[in-house]
Amino acid sequence: MRRDYDQIRKQLAYNIRVLRGQKGLSQEALAFGAELDRTYISQVERCVGNPSLLVLCKIAAVLNVDINELFVEATLDARQ
């Protein structure tokens, strides 16, 4: 399994949206927990911007998942 930047960015956007929904968090709540601006979360979820590792770690922490779960394919549906 090898994916390019666009594929990974799309999966990241999708996974954050799904995980955030599973936790019942708004973009504002995720942003607040991760000490980021709400528009930044919105950008990541729309595949805009290029988040840093630190930002990804902060988002993963609020969503209570390991960083790899932000990129993983296919397992998200099974968990819903």
Added chain:
Amino acid sequence: MRRDYDQIRKQLAYNIRVLRGQKGLSQEALAFGAELDRTYISQVERCVGNPSLLVLCKIAAVLNVDINELFVEATLDARQ
């Protein structure tokens, strides 16, 4: 499995070093392939700096692994 930023950064640094060694690539060769400066690769391998998602994708592409393999624990030794 949940890890914080420092743990993830350390694992990333270790994994890039190991994967690069497995491919027989110098830091210069990895940097050239990923269109990055050699000092930047050196920084990431020393847990300095905060690489962006695009940089991580470029490094993974040159190492011919999926992005998740840059963060994964424990499987690297088995592959050597």
